[in-house]
Amino acid sequence: MIRLEDLGWNDFYAEQTPGELELVEFCEDIEPEDCFAARISRHDGQQYDVLTAGGTSGTQFRARLGGVLRYRAGRPQELPAVGDWVVVRNDVGALKTVMAVFERQTCFVRQAAGQVIDEQVIATNVDTVFIVTSMNEEFEPRRLERYLVAVRAAGASAVIVLNKLDLADDPDAYLARAEAVADGSPVVGLSALDTSSRGLDALGAWLNHGDTIVFVGSSGVGKSTIVNRLMGAEVQETSGIREDDARGRHTTTARQLLLIPNPENPGSLGVLIDTPGMREFQLWAHEDEAVEAFDDVEALNVSCRFRDCAHNGEPGCAVQEALDSGELSAERLASWHKLREELEIQKARQAAVARRANRSKSSRSTRPSKKRK
Ligand SMILES: Nc1nc2c(ncn2[C@@H]2O[C@H](COP(=O)(O)OP(=O)(O)OP(=O)(O)O)[C@@H](O)[C@H]2O)c(=O)[nH]1
Numbered sequence: 140m141i142r143l144e145d146l147g148w149n150d151f152y153a154e155q156t157p158g159e160l161e162l163v164e165f166c167e168d169i170e171p172e173d174c175f176a177a178r179i180s181r182h183d184g185q186q187y188d189v190l191t192a193g194g195t196s197g198t199q200f201r202a203r204l205g206g207v208l209r210y211r212a213g214r215p216q217e218l219p220a221v222g223d224w225v226v227v228r229n230d231v232g233a234l235k236t237v238m239a240v241f242e243r244q245t246c247f248v249r250q251a252a253g254q255v256i257d258e259q260v261i262a263t264n265v266d267t268v269f270i271v272t273s274m275n276e277e278f279e280p281r282r283l284e285r286y287l288v289a290v291r292a293a294g295a296s297a298v299i300v301l302n303k304l305d306l307a308d309d310p311d312a313y314l315a316r317a318e319a320v321a322d323g324s325p326v327v328g329l330s331a332l333d334t335s336s337r338g339l340d341a342l343g344a345w346l347n348h349g350d351t352i353v354f355v356g357s358s359g360v361g362k363s364t365i366v367n368r369l370m371g372a373e374v375q376e377t378s379g380i381r382e383d384d385a386r387g388r389h390t391t392t393a394r395q396l397l398l399i400p401n402p403e404n405p406g407s408l409g410v411l412i413d414t415p416g417m418r419e420f421q422l423w424a425h426e427d428e429a430v431e432a433f434d435d436v437e438a439l440n441v442s443c444r445f446r447d448c449a450h451n452g453e454p455g456c457a458v459q460e461a462l463d464s465g466e467l468s469a470e471r472l473a474s475w476h477k478l479r480e481e482l483e484i485q486k487a488r489q490a491a492v493a494r495r496a497n498r499s500k501s502s503r504s505t506r507p508s509k510k511r512k
């Protein structure tokens with residue numbers, strides 16, 4: 140029988156009375172006994188799947204957003220996301236109502252590049268992020284550093300997983316290079332294809348009961364293979380299998396929050412979050428995103444006479460020429476300037492977060508941990 144604690148519930152949430160709930164009780168005359176706590180396991184369009192206690196893998200309901208919550212959320216970031224603990228009203232019928240969101244312990248946001256920069260919440264209340272890379276050409280310490288910064292910014296801890304150990308002539312060299320940038324985060328080498336105990340068991344050390352984990356990393360490094368092996372079943376979409384049926388509808392409604400057994404201790408369960416957003420986490424290299432979103436402006440950029448042209452009236456400016464010819468609109472150029480500016484701010488903010496994380500690391504390790512036994 141699954142309990143809330145198995146799904147990641149702990150004192151941090153138990154001690155909260157979400158503010159919205161007080162308001163809801165007040166204006167909608169709700170009794171707390173009409174509500175239950177649940178975790179958002181999936182979000183699609185206007186509706187959510189929520190997971191709560193009961194059964195062998197939790198009890199799942201469909202739910203919609205309550206009106207008060209919808210109108211009270213000032214910013215989209217305040218709306219529930221996968222991983223959130225929420226208060227659900229036990230409405231009669233299949234569709235329940237999400238009344239309030241518990242304060243988040245950790246939060247992954249993505250800066251969505253576009254006309255306006257906005258933060259998008261990808262997943263919340265994640266304890267440990269397994270940053271997966273492989274012992275081959277894909278290995279890139281700079282990328283690891285970027286992941287580590289983002290994991291710290293989210294408030295989670297990182298474990299670096301060097302997969303495909305079977306392919307490496309000198310695994311220790313990879314481990315050493317990863318450790319050089321790991322900044323104290325554990326580094327573990329393994330082969331997801333290795334069926335002996337030297338394989339995935341190594342991950343068990345960071346899969347405490349009730350912990351919420353995610354796997355991130357570039358395409359092809361072996362995330363699905365690792366997850367499938369841990370689950371002991373093919374739960375992930377494997378590449379090549381289409382989700383759409385002939386009518387173009389999704390035939391699989393894969394859950395984005397799964398209970399995952401610990402390979403070292405089968406009685407112990409972790410909670411795995413696997414949203415498409417977390418999968419594309421590598422796009423957090425904001426610089427790359429900007430270049431992609433504004434590839435037309437960036438292409439002109441390289442044609443300017445001066446390499447460091449700011450496109451503000453410099454002679455020989457290809458951007459100015461494109462403006463004059465009508466090839467580029469003034470609005471688009473203004474958005475590009477704005478984006479560049481915000482990227483600078485973002486970079487400075489990330490650096491500050493990284494510095495702060497470094498400084499507080501020693502104090503963090505001595506603080507009593509919140510829910511370990
Ligand atoms: N040699 C070797 N191959 C592996 C290992 N782990 C995974 N692979 C192979 O690498 C390929 C990609 O693995 P996936 O698990 O699909 O990679 P992924 O990270 O989930 O990729 P995306 O779903 O695109 O994000 C598959 O052919 C796996 O069989 C390993 O430890 N050693």
Ligand SMILES: [Zn+2]
Binds near residue numbers: 443450455
């Ligand atoms: Zn220019």
